[in-house]
Amino acid sequence: xxxxxRIAKGTRDFNSQQIAQREYIFSTIKSNFKAFxxxxxxxxxxxxxxxxxxxxxxxxxxxIFKILNSGDKVKKADLKALEEGQLARFSNSLSEKALRxxxxxxxxxxxxxxxxxxxxxxxxxxxxxxWRADRPQKGRFQEFYQCxxxxxxxxxxxxxxxxxxxxxxxxxxxxxxxxxxxxxNRKILAAIAERIGAQDKLIDFTVALDKLDKIGxxxxxxxxxxxxxxxxxxxTLEPLFNMVGNFDSQLNALKLILGSSEVGTEGISELEFIxxxxxxxxxxxxxxxxxxxxxxxxxxxxxxxxxxxxPAGVAMGSIGGGGRYDDLTSxxxxxxxxxxxxxxxxDRIAMVLEELNLFPENSNQAVQVLFANFGxxxxxxxxxxxxSLRSNGIIAELYPEASKLKKQITYANKRNIPFxxxxxxxxxxSKRFTVKDMKSxxxxxxxFQELLAxxxxxxx
Numbered sequence: 001x002x003x004x005x006r007i008a009k010g011t012r013d014f015n016s017q018q019i020a021q022r023e024y025i026f027s028t029i030k031s032n033f034k035a036f037x038x039x040x041x042x043x044x045x046x047x048x049x050x051x052x053x054x055x056x057x058x059x060x061x062x063x064i065f066k067i068l069n070s071g072d073k074v075k076k077a078d079l080k081a082l083e084e085g086q087l088a089r090f091s092n093s094l095s096e097k098a099l100r101x102x103x104x105x106x107x108x109x110x111x112x113x114x115x116x117x118x119x120x121x122x123x124x125x126x127x128x129x130x131w132r133a134d135r136p137q138k139g140r141f142q143e144f145y146q147c148x149x150x151x152x153x154x155x156x157x158x159x160x161x162x163x164x165x166x167x168x169x170x171x172x173x174x175x176x177x178x179x180x181x182x183x184x185n186r187k188i189l190a191a192i193a194e195r196i197g198a199q200d201k202l203i204d205f206t207v208a209l210d211k212l213d214k215i216g217x218x219x220x221x222x223x224x225x226x227x228x229x230x231x232x233x234x235x236t237l238e239p240l241f242n243m244v245g246n247f248d249s250q251l252n253a254l255k256l257i258l259g260s261s262e263v264g265t266e267g268i269s270e271l272e273f274i275x276x277x278x279x280x281x282x283x284x285x286x287x288x289x290x291x292x293x294x295x296x297x298x299x300x301x302x303x304x305x306x307x308x309x310x311p312a313g314v315a316m317g318s319i320g321g322g323g324r325y326d327d328l329t330s331x332x333x334x335x336x337x338x339x340x341x342x343x344x345x346x347d348r349i350a351m352v353l354e355e356l357n358l359f360p361e362n363s364n365q366a367v368q369v370l371f372a373n374f375g376x377x378x379x380x381x382x383x384x385x386x387x388s389l390r391s392n393g394i395i396a397e398l399y400p401e402a403s404k405l406k407k408q409i410t411y412a413n414k415r416n417i418p419f420x421x422x423x424x425x426x427x428x429x430s431k432r433f434t435v436k437d438m439k440s441x442x443x444x445x446x447x448f449q450e451l452l453a454x455x456x457x458x459x460x
Contacts, residue, residue, distance in 0.1 A: 010134070010142025016366060021359050022145075022350055025174065026127060029147045029344055032170045033125035036162065038149050041124045043106040049098045055105045055300060055331065059207060063132045065142075066095035099131040103148040104300070104328070104341060111152055111339075112332035120153030120337070139317050139348045148322075150341030152329070157270055159340045160304045160324065161277045167308055167320060167342065168286040174349070175358050177285040178311035179319070184294035185271055186301050186323070188254060191264025192240070195257065196233025198224075205229060210295035240292050247275050247290045254292060270304060302326040306342055310352045319348045366395060368459040369419040369435075370412045373399040378423045385421075385433065385448060394455050412438060418459055421451070 007013060014022065033040075046067055053061055069076070076093065100106050103126045111118060127147045134140055149166065151159050164181055171179045186206075193205045204227035212220050221234050240257075243250055251268055258264035271290065278288050286308075296305045303324030310316045322342030329337045353359050369389070371382040382398055389396040399408045405422075412420050422434040422443075433451050436443045437458075446454060 008142070010136035012141065012143075018350075020366065021353070022346065024359065025346055025349055025353070026147070028173050029170055029346075030125070030127065032166060032173065033147075033149050035169070036123075036149070036166050038123045038125040038151075041107075041110065041126055042128060043100070043103070043110055043126070045129070046097045046099050047106055047109065049092065049095055051109050051332075052098050052101055052105060053092070055328075056101060057207065060101060063134050064101050065099040065131045065133050066092075067097040067099065069094055069096055101132055102130050103128060103146050103343070104150065104325070107148070107150055107341075108325075108328040108339070109332050111337065112329045112334040115334055121151055121159075122153055123149070123151045125149045139351060141347060145346040147344040147346055148341055150339055152337055152339035155326075155338045157273050157304075158277075160270075160274050161281070163306070163322065163340065163342045164274070164278055164283070164286075164288060165281065167306075168283045170344065171286055171308075172284040174353065176311065176349070176352065176356070179286050180309045181286050181288050182291040182294050182307045182309065183271065183274065183288060184291055184305050185267035185303055186305060187263045187267030187270070187303060188258070188292065189295055191258045191261040191267065192237070194261060194263070195259075196230065196236050198229045198233055206295040209293055212293045243292055247288070250290045250292060251275075267303075274304065296321060296323060300325040300328045304340070310348075311356075314352050314355060316348055316352055316355075319345045319352060321345075367397050367415060367417045368395045369397075369421055369455055370408070370415075370417045371396065371398045371421045371423065372405060372408045373402045374422075374424055375402050378428065381428050382421065382423050385451070388448065389452065389455065392452055392456075394452070394459070409438075419455065 049064075049066060052064055056064075107124065107126065111122065125148060127145065129143055129145050131143050134142060136142060149163070151162075164183075167179075167181050171177070189206055189209070196205075198205050205224065208220050208223040208227065208229075211223070215223075221237075224234050225231060243253060245253070251271060254264070254268055258268070275288065275290070291307070294305060294307055296307065301323040303326065305323035306321055307318045308320035310319055320343060322340070324338065324340040326338045327335075328339060329335075371379075371386060373379050373382075379398060379402075386396045386398055399411065409420065418438055420436045420438060422436060424434075427433055427445075430445075432445050432447050434443055434445050435451060435454060
C-alpha cells in the first residue's frame with residue numbers, strides 16, 4: 001500500500017516563489033552583516049548532547065531534539081534509571097548527539113575550540129537552520145532558520161549600540177518601517193528579584209516574567225507563586241506590569257524601586273549610556289523602547305537584552321532578539337570572554353512582509369524569457385541566442401518539446417514569464433527574433449542587441 005505523502009508537524013515545504021522571497025530577506029540581512037564588519041562561519045547541524053544540555057534552562061533542555069544512538073551504543077542505555085523513574089537520565093543515556101537548539105551555544109563552543117586561531121574582538125555572522133521540539137503554532141516551527149550576528153572579546157557598550165543600528169539598517173532596507181526594538185538589562189532583573197526576595201529563584205522569576213505578553217499578568221503571578229516566590233514580593237512587582245512613559249521616565253521610576261542596589265544601578269547606568277548614544281546617532285525607521293518586563297528566559301544572558309516587535313497592527317511574536325552574555329564560553333573552558341549578539345527571525349519576518357505586501361514585485365520572478373520550440377533547426381538557432389543572453393545576466397530557457405504553441409504559451413503564463421520569443425523560418429533567415437510581451441500581448445521583431453536591451457530594460 002502506498003504511503004501517504006506528508007511532512008512532520010512543525011516543518012514546511014517551500015515552493016520557488018517562497019524561496020525567492022526568503023532569498024530576498026537572506027541577502028538583505030547578509031549584506032548588512034558584511035557592511036557592519038561581520039564574517040561568516042558555519043557549525044554542524046548537530047552537536048554532542050553535552051555541548052547543548054544545561055545551557056538553556058529546564059524549559060530549553062526540554063525542547064532539544066535528541067538523536068537516538070544506533071547500533072551497539074543502544075545497549076549502553078541506563079536501564080536502571082528507567083526502573084527508578086529517572087526518565088531524563090534514561091533519555092540522556094540513549095543519546096550522545098542532539099540537533100542544535102540555537103546558534104549561540106554552538107558559536108561559544110566554536111570560539112573556545114578555536115581560540116588560538118581567532119583574533120579578538122571576533123565578529124561573526126551565521127545563517128543556518130535550528131530545531132526545537134516546541135508546539136507548532138502561527139510563527140513558531142520545529143525547524144526554522146536563524147540569522148545571527150555576535151561579537152565576542154569586548155565589554156564595550158558600543159557593541160550594543162552597533163547591534164541596535166544593525167537592526168535598524170536591516171528593517172529599513174526591508175522597507176519594514178515602524179519596528180520597535182525593546183531593551184532591558186538582566187542586571188535590573190537580578191536587582192528586582194533581590195528586591196522581592198527571590199534572588200535564589202532568578203531563573204524561575206525571569207522564565208515566568210518572559211511569558212507576560214503571552215499569558216498575561218495574572219497567569220505570570222500564579223506561576224511565580226507555584227515556583228515559591230513570596231506573594232508579598234509579587235505584589236511589589238505590580239508597578240512593573242503597568243509601567244508607562246518614555247525611556248528616561250521609566251529609568252527614573254526604576255531607580256526609586258531598586259534603591260541602592262549595586263547590580264541594579266549598574267544595569268540602569270548601562271541602559272542610560274545606550275539610550276543617550278542612540279539618541280545622539282539617531283535611528284532611520286525603528287524605535288528604541290525600554291521594556292522593564294522583558295526577560296528572555298535563556299540562562300546565559302547577563303547584561304542588555306533585546307527583542308524586536310513588528311509594526312503596530314501586525315499580530316506576530318518577536319521578529320528578532322538577543323543580548324549580552326558575559327560568561328558563556330567559560331562552560332567550554334574559556335573564561336573572561338564577554339560577548340553580545342542578536343538574531344533575526346527569518347520565518348516571522350517573511351510572514352510580516354507577506355502580510356504587509358512588502359516583497360518587491362520582481363522577487364518572485366525567475367525566468368525572464370522563454371524561447372518557444374518549433375523544431376530542431378529553430379531550437380538550435382534559439383539556443384545560441386539563449387547562451388548569449390545568459391552570459392549577459394538574462395535568465396532564459398527553451399521549451400523542451402516542439403508542442404503546440406498554445407501549450408507553450410500556457411506554460412509561460414502559469415510561470416509568470418514576461419516574454420516569449422518566437423523563431424521560425426523568417427526569423428532565422430533575417431537573423432531576428434519575434435518577441436511577445438505576455439502582459440500586453442504585443443509583438444515586435446528585434447535583432448539580438450535589441451532583444452537584449454529590451455529584456456534588460458523590462459525585466460531587471
